[in-house]
Amino acid sequence: MNQHISFEFFPAKTEQGNAKLIATSQTLAELKPEFFSVTFGAGGTDQDRTFNTVVSIQEKTGISTASHLTCVGSSRERIGSILDTYKANNINRIVALRGDLPMGMDDPGEFHFADELVSFIREHSGDHFHIEVAAYPEKHPQSIDHRSDLQNFVRKVDAGANSAITQYFYNTDAYSYFVDECAASGVTIPIIPGIMPIGNFENLSRFSDGCGAEVPRWLRARLETYEGDPSSLRAFADDYISEMCLTLIKRGAPGLHFYSMNQVEPNRYICNEVIKNIG
Numbered sequence: 001m002n003q004h005i006s007f008e009f010f011p012a013k014t015e016q017g018n019a020k021l022i023a024t025s026q027t028l029a030e031l032k033p034e035f036f037s038v039t040f041g042a043g044g045t046d047q048d049r050t051f052n053t054v055v056s057i058q059e060k061t062g063i064s065t066a067s068h069l070t071c072v073g074s075s076r077e078r079i080g081s082i083l084d085t086y087k088a089n090n091i092n093r094i095v096a097l098r099g100d101l102p103m104g105m106d107d108p109g110e111f112h113f114a115d116e117l118v119s120f121i122r123e124h125s126g127d128h129f130h131i132e133v134a135a136y137p138e139k140h141p142q143s144i145d146h147r148s149d150l151q152n153f154v155r156k157v158d159a160g161a162n163s164a165i166t167q168y169f170y171n172t173d174a175y176s177y178f179v180d181e182c183a184a185s186g187v188t189i190p191i192i193p194g195i196m197p198i199g200n201f202e203n204l205s206r207f208s209d210g211c212g213a214e215v216p217r218w219l220r221a222r223l224e225t226y227e228g229d230p231s232s233l234r235a236f237a238d239d240y241i242s243e244m245c246l247t248l249i250k251r252g253a254p255g256l257h258f259y260s261m262n263q264v265e266p267n268r269y270i271c272n273e274v275i276k277n278i279g
């Protein structure tokens with residue numbers, strides 16, 4: 001398959017969880033991903049855990065590993081020092097994000113939006129980092145309308161992003177229209193669809209409401225019928241997501257980024273289905 005794949009992890013909270021995550025990344029490395037990435041708590045929470053996870057996954061798998069980096073609530077000095085530490089440890093990919101202020105924090109600090117972070121990374125570290133930014137085919141939940149959200153995305157690209165990863169979605173038309181609109185606005189960087197496999201309907205439903213990803217009515221209804229029958233839900237969902245990935249690739253998506261939830265399956269199954277059917 002010519003298109004690249006990548007897997008996103010979150011840092012584990014225990015030694016045991018961390019050992020399991022390293023083993024998961026080593027298994028997924030067999031699929032030859034372009035990169036792994038590790039999330040970062042907004043407001044700087046979990047910063048050390050993210051750093052240690054990024055460095056050990058890259059060391060143990062030999063696969064380039066990106067750190068997510070949120071800027072809200074932070075300062076130029078602090079972000080500059082994080083970038084220097086990553087550079088000194090041979091990390092050369094950053095997923096640059098604004099993030100959301102954690103409950104109880106109300107000072108946004110020196111950065112207000114992700115485009116300011118992208119500009120700062122370029123100013124501070126030149127071209128050392130490959131910078132990914134977030135994109136929202138179904139609109140960011142805080143955005144007043146789709147057009148201004150698109151303009152704000154273009155701002156991040158103009159600030160120096162190399163590629164983008166989308167919020168997950170279950171409506172492939174939302175992605176296709178978004179990519180066309182970006183191209184019409186002069187965007188040429190790859191926009192990689194973010195893929196969220198479905199493991200647990202209740203969790204997915206709650207999380208989707210918060211991040212502005214729509215679970216279509218027909219899909220919700222179908223998933224609800226599998227309540228109490230997780231293996232039937234998985235069988236349906238894995239095939240549905242595999243088909244969705246194939247549709248995206250056939251329509252020209254440059255790759256697939258999996259929100260892996262730190263699991264080997266169903267990510268490996270879906271990738272293998274795509275590889276088998278695309279060649």
Ligand code: FAD
Nearest residue numbers: 039040042068097098099113114134140143149152165167
């Ligand atoms: P921005 O691009 O700054 O956009 C945020 C909002 O502000 C949008 O509504 C946008 O339209 C608007 N906006 C942007 N620029 C301007 C401007 N100049 N003027 C006015 N309005 C503007 N969160 C974490 O905490 N940790 C993570 O590791 C993490 N990883 C993520 C990975 C991916 C691939 C994605 C899609 C999301 C991730 N998130 C993560 C969630 C993300 O932090 C939230 O969605 C956050 O609300 C927005 O971050 P952003 O970088 O997209 O912000």
